[in-house]
Amino acid sequence: MTARRVRWGDEMTVPARVLSRRERRRLETCDEIVEVARDVLREGDDLSLRAVATQMGMTAPALYRYIDSIDELHVLVARAICTDVIAAMAEAGERYSRDDPAARLAASATALRCWALANRTEFLVAFANPTLAAVSCPIRRKALGRLPAGDDDSPNPFAAYFAQMFIDLHSRGLIVVPTADDLNPRLYALIQKSAAQRDNPFYAALGVEGLGTYWLFKLAWVRLYGILVAEVYGQVDEELVGSDVAFNTLMRETFSSLGLADRWDRLVEVSRATALRADT
Template sequence: MTSTAQGAGPTRRERQRQATFDEIVEVARRLLREDRDVSIRAVATEMGLTAPALYRYVDSHAELLTLVARAIFVDVVAAMTVARDQHPDDDPAAQIIAGVAAFRTWALGNREEFRLVFASPPSPEAEANAHKPLLSLGDCAPEEMGAREFGTFFADIFGRLWVTYQFPVPADDDLPTGVLEALTGDDAEHKLGSPATGSPVTPGMLWLFERAWARIYGTVTLEVFGHVHPGLITSGALFEATVLDIGTDLGLADEWDRLRAVVRS
């Protein structure tokens, strides 16, 4: 993109180019939500362009999906942030429950977008047998999609949750075989807060965080794809029970009467 003079706003050409980028992403997301083909050619056709013309803005299909995924992550984090900010910072229990409840609400209302950014890439066999090409983010880097911002949203609250409730954290020697090695590395520090929060960024804390996320993600995924009884989805009973199970492990059982209302809201 052409640079502008220091202090000057974007040029007309830059504004037009950005508007085209925004339209590309919005058209691709609309096709995705409508369960239609999200290829370069399909997006170009919907915009009244040729595929070569669209390649002036997007280098590849992988880049197109990366742009779409980034926009989706921005939206879901924004929805969770609105829910979190309805509760004060000194109530991380309500904040994290409001966040996961907002994530579930977004997922149930945006099933195709959830499928793209949160479902596992399809196997080659599944793609070969599909009625149309299946979307996969296998070639897209998580940091380019905005996945780290999604994880950081929960990691920050989780660290503050420990500061408030001091729930037990497994020692290294108590972790299951293979967990210590898997959760020890150069990137462990950024996953859960920072020393400034007072949270112990240890393999045990990361293990608790990963287990909590796995249960939330697993429950929401089952609901999104309709793999549980419809009544358990519409009532929210399965999700509420999952959150209660996690909350009990994190020392929140005594506060469940008030936190249940946060889940249901």
């Protein structure tokens, strides 16, 4: 899969004026730095300013004209990867109507899996590497004291993408939402605390009822993330990976937890069709 280049302008405010030739060349160089950094990772090498500079025919000090630190490069690379992942999920999900968020969820989750298996190194970098995961997520960077003044401390767009589908499922009355009485009191208190700390989109969109949907979302993510990491790391037999059995079993559990077990036959076909399109 060819990675989509992310404009440097995505990471800062670009004045509403015509850029000079020098400014355009600077943006192009910054784009190239991010793309070369991803190439370094795909080749299995450690990401460093020296490695990127060597690939570009520059010296490491020269890169500091464009990149302030290795942490900044980590952030830009992780965000570029995240942008590609969201684009792949959105393309898959948008084949289905907004009135059918269950199908959009099945397609998007499958697209994420297909992308992860086809881009294992980048998946591990963006989603399983503690260093890059910390600096690429605004919330975690803020906790570590790495959030620059004026930077966005809202949840990352990857989480927001999946959150919106769960909010749509709830809003259309398509899922069974647990109430405070259905949950362990200690668990419910933890959910409330998490929502308050993170300006939770579920609470903002759905009120108190959104906390139950937030819990369903967290459980679904644990299943999806868990199987993806296990498959990408090679902890699942290749025959099981190729047959989709483990992935489909966990996805069926997710849709059953949402009260959508009766739709599974159709949803698994949505998943299979998405996987076939990704292979072509």
